[in-house]
Amino acid sequence: MASNDGTPSKYFEPPNSLLHMEDRTYNGLLAIGTLATISLIFTSSLLSFVTWRMITWKSHYTSAVGRNQSVVLIYQLVLADFLQSLGFLISFHWVAERQIIGPNGACFAQGWLIQLGDVASAFFVLAIAIHTTYQVIISRSLSYRTFLYCVLGIWGLAVLLTSLAPIIGGRFVFQRAGVWCWISSDNEGLRLSLHYIWIFIVEFGSILVYATGFYYLFRVKRSDKIIVPARSAETMRKARTAMLAYAMVYTILSLPLAAGRMASMSNNQLSDEYYLFAGALFTCSGWVDTVLYTFTRRALLFDELNVYGRRTGAHVESGNHNKEPGFQRQSSTDSILANNGFGSIGGIKMERTVKVELDDFDSSASNGGRVTREYYATAEAFKP
Incomplete structure (x- = not known):
């Protein structure tokens, strides 16, 4: 860190410094x-x-x-x-x-x-x-x-x-x-x-x-x-x-x-x-x-996607969110998953836990009619 005449310099000499930039x-x-x-x-x-x-x-x-x-x-x-x-x-x-x-x-x-x-x-x-x-x-x-x-x-x-x-x-x-x-x-x-x-x-x-x-x-x-x-x-x-x-x-x-x-x-x-x-x-x-x-x-x-083996979700019917027994809406991404198409008709069979959206019918309804529901849930696979 010294110049040619021995005077202390404030910087290192080239190549550790670039004194003239092209x-x-x-x-x-x-x-x-x-x-x-x-x-x-x-x-x-x-x-x-x-x-x-x-x-x-x-x-x-x-x-x-x-x-x-x-x-x-x-x-x-x-x-x-x-x-x-x-x-x-x-x-x-x-x-x-x-x-x-x-x-x-x-x-x-x-x-x-x-x-x-x-x-x-x-x-x-x-x-x-x-x-x-x-x-x-x-x-x-x-x-x-x-x-x-x-x-x-x-x-x-x-x-x-x-x-x-x-x-x-x-x-x-x-x-x-x-x-x-x-x-x-x-x-x-x-x-x-x-x-x-x-x-x-x-x-x-x-x-x-x-x-x-x-x-x-x-x-x-x-x-x-x-x-x-x-x-x-x-x-x-x-x-x-x-x-x-x-x-x-x-x-x-x-x-x-x-x-x-x-x-x-x-x-x-x-x-x-x-x-x-x-x-x-x-x-x-x-x-x-x-x-x-x-x-x-x-x-x-x-x-x-829920990977802890818990059954969680939210029941949506006629535009209203109603919690069902055993289902709780806990994810900050439920609506995102719905928009991305996690859905199917009927049941699913899986070998590990995932979160899905289901369209189902209400067999227990008083009028016996079919209703459209959305679930955010997890389900474990089983062998029949």
Whole structure:
């Protein structure tokens, strides 16, 4: 940190600093900052909306939204995207300065936020995959307390991996790394152990987990079969596809950047244009996940199909909700399930517990006439 004449300098010399920014780098960082702003607006809007619904759930639902495990997991993913967007938003600072220098507060903040956002979003993508496949195969959900411990554990691990960078590498560990600040090239071991290895575990692990779930559903021969209406099967297929989409989106958006970093560790230096493109692509994670949630929100609530073996539901007749003995409307997604077509005529036979909508006739009615009813219930399969 000294100039050629021995005078102390306020920044590290190149390549740990970029003193003269070319126009192509300037334009690329401007694009990254713009995409980060879009992601920041989208993610903050979604977080605000879901938080408000969690607080005022009694005005909109019959059970707390905060107890819906799928919604909570996606909420955490979007929160991680929000932190990552904050990190890339600092690109505007380098654009204004026409240089990337460190160590300073801006460089440290960008490195910290990008590292934390990257690993946290990766972990929650994998958590969504495991959670979905667990419900498909085991037909059960975690207890809410266990689920919360898992969420806190994921954040704890993400914060730990981020904190270990300055603890092990020193307070100047976050320096110029290409076209933004991150763990410096002098600490390749930290890059690998605190970031790269986890990203690749998530990218390939998520695909493997989902493949296991799909194999179980469509390939494994079983003595009992689930008999459900075609519309119900289509709805569940959409739910599984929606959850798979998060892993696919994360892999597509993060793989170019991760591959470029791994190439640099093999002494294959890629151009700044490549990293600008890969960074811009990765910065899109926030707004893409938000849009994905908006379009798949109903299908994502699939995991609140009752999997605890309780018979619960609501009886709807002539537009009025009347509770029947043994039936209670407890899900915040009942109306969503109804709109998505969980319905059939007559009875159903299932091998595991699901929540369905039934159209039936009232054999005990005084006039013996047929009436149309809607049930939100769960039923266990049985062998005749």
